[in-house]
Amino acid sequence: MERQRTIQKKIEFSGKGVHTGGECRVKLLPAEVDTGILFVKKPENVKIEAHYSRVLSTTRGTTLGYREVKIHTVEHILSALWGMGIDNIVIEVKGDEFPAFDGSSAPYVDYLIEAGIVEQDARRKYVEIKRPVLYRGEDGVNIFLYPSDTLEISFGISYENHPVISSQYATFNITPETYKKEIAPARTYILEEEIEKVRKMGLAKGGSLSNAVVIKKDGVLAEGGLRFFDEPVRHKILDFIGDMALLGKRFKGKIVAERSGHRHHVEFVKLVDEQFGGEKLSIHDILKIMPHRFPFLLVDRIEYLGENRVVGIKNVTYNEPFFQGHFPTDPVMPGVLIIEAMAQVGGFMLLHKVKDKENKLLYFSAIDKARFKKPVRPGDVIEFELTLLRFGGRVAKMKGVARVEGKIVAEAELVATLVESNGRNT
Numbered sequence: 001m002e003r004q005r006t007i008q009k010k011i012e013f014s015g016k017g018v019h020t021g022g023e024c025r026v027k028l029l030p031a032e033v034d035t036g037i038l039f040v041k042k043p044e045n046v047k048i049e050a051h052y053s054r055v056l057s058t059t060r061g062t063t064l065g066y067r068e069v070k071i072h073t074v075e076h077i078l079s080a081l082w083g084m085g086i087d088n089i090v091i092e093v094k095g096d097e098f099p100a101f102d103g104s105s106a107p108y109v110d111y112l113i114e115a116g117i118v119e120q121d122a123r124r125k126y127v128e129i130k131r132p133v134l135y136r137g138e139d140g141v142n143i144f145l146y147p148s149d150t151l152e153i154s155f156g157i158s159y160e161n162h163p164v165i166s167s168q169y170a171t172f173n174i175t176p177e178t179y180k181k182e183i184a185p186a187r188t189y190i191l192e193e194e195i196e197k198v199r200k201m202g203l204a205k206g207g208s209l210s211n212a213v214v215i216k217k218d219g220v221l222a223e224g225g226l227r228f229f230d231e232p233v234r235h236k237i238l239d240f241i242g243d244m245a246l247l248g249k250r251f252k253g254k255i256v257a258e259r260s261g262h263r264h265h266v267e268f269v270k271l272v273d274e275q276f277g278g279e280k281l282s283i284h285d286i287l288k289i290m291p292h293r294f295p296f297l298l299v300d301r302i303e304y305l306g307e308n309r310v311v312g313i314k315n316v317t318y319n320e321p322f323f324q325g326h327f328p329t330d331p332v333m334p335g336v337l338i339i340e341a342m343a344q345v346g347g348f349m350l351l352h353k354v355k356d357k358e359n360k361l362l363y364f365s366a367i368d369k370a371r372f373k374k375p376v377r378p379g380d381v382i383e384f385e386l387t388l389l390r391f392g393g394r395v396a397k398m399k400g401v402a403r404v405e406g407k408i409v410a411e412a413e414l415v416a417t418l419v420e421s422n423g424r425n426t
Helices: 075-082 106-115 176-183 192-200 231-247 262-277 283-289 335-353
Strands: 003-007 010-014 023-030 037-042 047-051 055-058 065-066 069-071 089-094 117-122 133-136 141-148 151-158 166-174 189-191 211-218 219-221 253-258 279-281 302-307 309-315 360-372 381-391 397-404 407-420
Touching: 003 023, 010 106, 023 075, 023 106, 037 069, 047 065, 047 069, 055 211, 075 106, 075 176, 075 231, 106 117, 106 176, 133 262, 151 231, 166 176, 166 231, 176 231, 189 192, 189 231, 211 231, 211 279, 231 253, 231 262, 283 302, 283 335, 302 335, 309 335, 335 360, 335 381, 335 397, 381 407
Parallel strands: 037 089, 151 253, 189 211
Antiparallel strands: 003 117, 010 023, 023 089, 037 047, 055 065, 065 069, 133 141, 141 253, 151 166, 211 219, 279 302, 302 309, 309 381, 360 407, 381 397, 397 407
8 A cells, every 4th residue: 555655854945946036945844644735835824735726827837826925936846746755745935936956856856855755644545547638739739648557757849940959758657766866857948049038028037057958059058968868858757747746646647748838737637637536426425515405405426526626416307396396297497496406516516625614504695697508307417517716715606517418408607605504404
């Protein structure tokens, strides 16, 4: 059984960011099981999960944040954590961007080893990849994922007509040992002709030959020369692993990526989560959270429960009490009850997210843009898909779609308010 891991002791370090050029102090702290990777931005004391839902930008790096609070260039430390097998850690950050160090993740690996990596008394959680997945982006970007018992990453880069880096390709079976030796030392790189463009974007203020490899048309500029003949593509794998960590759970599979960057990596992670990452919950799980009971509980099971998306199922039978009067000779499920069932699926997702849920209720305060496309009749199975648009602590807005056999039967935007319960029945 693979166990979750954290670090043994606290460790602190500091350095300058490659894009902002600002100083950043970092403190790594051991964490309890199932904490995941959690950033705490100081002095604001804002907690930011290492999750794709917190991505604010993927321009020349991955930026996480919450509202106005941002942490730039998180991919190298995330890559080191994921590559070295760390599941749970709290990272306190005082500054706007993680230190660039030498442009690789090797210094982060060294700090993790110095802090000590220890197993915890809990099973490591994996997302099961059950079938092949293809993410296809523009400009020839493709990411393939196939089921496997190990994590293998193949990556290809191509720069048409470039005399030095026209194309590179590498494949590695990712283990902590392989990551430390073959991936972590690979430094970030930039084409010489891109430097001025990047600086005009207000980036690379802290960039230099001490933390980046510059690829010219007649050679390479790098302190000490290249560490690997294919260092650029190895760094692409390093970045990919860091962005993979934003799934929040580990997975095994054979990955083949072509020409992809941070934005594509994040979209790929979302696709994996949508396909395989969510929980499946039975009626017994639903009854533990939802206050509704017969005849007004209109959800039979949850097919997918993710961070900001939920899919629920309602089996419509002739024995539904509302068919006695709507309409006996031509039974049709009332549209208002379709919306109610949609709201219950969304409400389950929201209640599942909050603490002290047994003392909370959700009141729906607005229904917008409701549309009914087709009637729902006995024998139909309704699939409700709710996507969270925003959740400010008490008020949430969701977009809901109801489908029967893949065709939309209803859709609406729902607004709900979280309130204290006055002792509801359970």
